[in-house]
Amino acid sequence: MTNFADLLKADNQQPARSIHLLDARSHDAWLAAQPAPVRAVVAAQKFRGKAGEQAILPGAGADDWSVVxxxxxxxxxxPWCLARLAETLPEGSYRLAxxxxxxxxxxxLTGQYRFDRYRKDDAPxxxxILLTGDVARIEQTVQIASAVALVRDLVNMPAADMGPPDLEAAVEAVARPFGATVSVTRGDALEQGYPMIHAVGRAADKGFAPRLIELTWGDPAHPRLALVGKGICFDSGxxxxxxxxxxxLMKKDMGGAAHALALAQLVMDARLPVRLHLLIAAxxxxxxxxxFRPGxxxxSRQGLSVEIGNTDAEGRLVLGDALTRAGEDKPALIIDFATLTGAARVALGPDLPALFANDDDLAADMAAAGSEVDDPVWRLPLWDGYADMLKSDVADINNAGEGGFAGAITAALFLKRFVPDDTxxxxxxxxxxxxxxxxxxxxxxxxxxxxxVFRLLQQRYGRAG
Structure with a gap:
């Protein structure tokens, strides 16, 4: 993984090239104030001050240049206005003018992320390096970039190299620097306590046996925070x-687990005053x-009987057992991440995670936090009127709704059955x-x-950046 701490450093007036930021409104006045050679170079590079454009500005000497x-x-x-520069500028040090x-x-930082484990870079x-006077902000920016890179790395890995044991190793690697405790229930040991996780994963090769991975960290006297991640390392359906x-793309079906693990890393890095309980159903x-078969x-761990309407609706099954386990310790908040439904993508496209919540104020705070850090989410309703779509003639609930309507909502309603009503x-x-x-x-x-979500947790637990 890229060492982002080497790319954002305190500005102690060390040598660096200048970056001038302009928008379309200020472009004309800025250009008019420039000497003729600069105006000619800017015109040749067709720079008009539009977002994403850039130009190299000459200086007095041959190697004396800056950027606009x-x-x-x-x-x-x-957050993304310097990303293209980080991808395209020559190596060296820079500062904002x-x-x-x-x-x-x-x-x-994220503009310099590379996933190059499986390819040779012919032109490294x-x-x-960006210099900044806002020294107090460096550490948290690096922490967030590192968490983003962790998600990307885990999701980009092929399933052969990111199976349940590899996901377990990733949790252990995150836990180690913070002294967090990791416990794992694997294979046939799941059958009694976590029967739905066991059923989903039992057909895999023994080396890829299913497991529930749990990480705990923090003062037990602090509010308990449960983070739950769907870790389906490959989904054949x-x-x-x-x-x-x-x-x-079903190597990415453990993307929820990657998010939950990266968020746990951020929580521990920030030393938020919580008792953290991470649960990954892998x-x-x-x-x-x-x-396991249709029909x-x-x-479930909770005791509900679940008819299998579709074996490709497996993510909600493993989450059901993990959510039940999370609720048993009476957390103050449960958050789960999952690459759960294609219906959410049809409704909202690839950029907007669908947000469901059983508390309106919490949902509003979440939406506001997303807007604040340019990481938007979009709330969809937990519409109880659709619960009938999950009815079963022979069990307490069916894992797949009939008719194809409201797939993201019915999946969320399924999960809701495994969350304590007062949590x-x-x-x-x-x-x-x-x-x-x-x-x-x-x-x-x-x-x-x-x-x-991290911004929400910072605000909720009193340590906003």
Missing amino acids: AGVANSDAPG EGSVGAAGLGW TGPR GLDIKPSSAMR AENAIGGNA DILR PWLHLDTFAWRPSSRPGRPKGGEALGLRA
């Missing part, structure tokens, strides 16, 4: 097998002679993938909703 970049609003640079780096430091580039086109939804009835709960149905590149946000695994 267009942004949407030069008075309040957003005017104003503070602020939120833009995140894009500078050196680091682009089970016996209701997916077509190949739908299976192609399994491969494989096909075999002992795979089977599973007994505030947020559910994020996130895509965890970016289908096309943007500055600072390359195609591939992506953290969507992570920064929003």
Whole structure:
């Protein structure tokens, strides 16, 4: 993983090239104040001050040059306004000529993220270092960029190298620096306590046996925070097998677990005053002679009987057992992340995680936090009127609604059955993938909703950055 701490450093007036930020409103006045050679160079590079544009400005000497970049609003640079520069400028050190780096430091860092484990870089580039006078903000910016990179790395890994045991190793690696405790229930040991996790993962090769991974950290006297992640390391669809086109990206079906783990890392890095309980239900939804079948009835940890209407609706099954376990310790808040439904993507597209909540004030705070850090979420209703879609003739509930309507909502209603009624709960149905590149946000695994939830937790527990 990229060492982001090397890319954002305190400005002690060390040598660096200047970056001037302009927007379309200030472009003309700025250009008029420049000497003729600068105006000619700017015109040759067709720079008009629009967001995403950039130009190299000559100085007095051959190696004396600076940069001008267009942004949407030069008075309040957003988190991604420097990302393209971080991707394209030559290696070296830079500083903003005017104003503070602020939120833009995140894009500078994530713009230099690379997932290169499986390819040789024929043209490696050196680091682009940004100097900032806002020293107090450096540490948290690096922590957030590192958490984003953790999500990307885990999701980008192929399923052969990111199975349940690899996900367990990733949790242990995050836990180690903070002295957090990790406990794991694996394989057939799940059958009694976590029967739905066991059923989903039992057809996988023994080396990829299902497991519930739990991490605990923090003072037991502090409010208990439960983070739950869907860790389906590969989803074939089970016996209701997916077509190949739908299976192609199913290495990312553990994206919810990646988000939950990265959020746990942020919570521990920030030393938030909580008793953290991370639960990751990890399994491969494989096909075999002992795979669970459509029409089977599973007994959940909570005691509800669940008829299997579709084996490809497996994520809610493993989450059901994990949510039940989380609720047993009476947390002050439960948050789960899951790449749960295609219906959420049809409704909201790839960029907007669908947010469900059983508390209106909590949902409003969550939406506001997302807007504040430019990591938006969009609330969908936990509409109880659709609960009948999950009715079963032979069990307490069916895991898949009939008719194809409101798929994201019925999935959330299924999860709600496993959350204590008096416990505030947020559910994020996130895509965890970016289908096309943007500055600072390359195609591939992506953290969507992570920064929003972290800001909510900072505000809720009194340590906002």
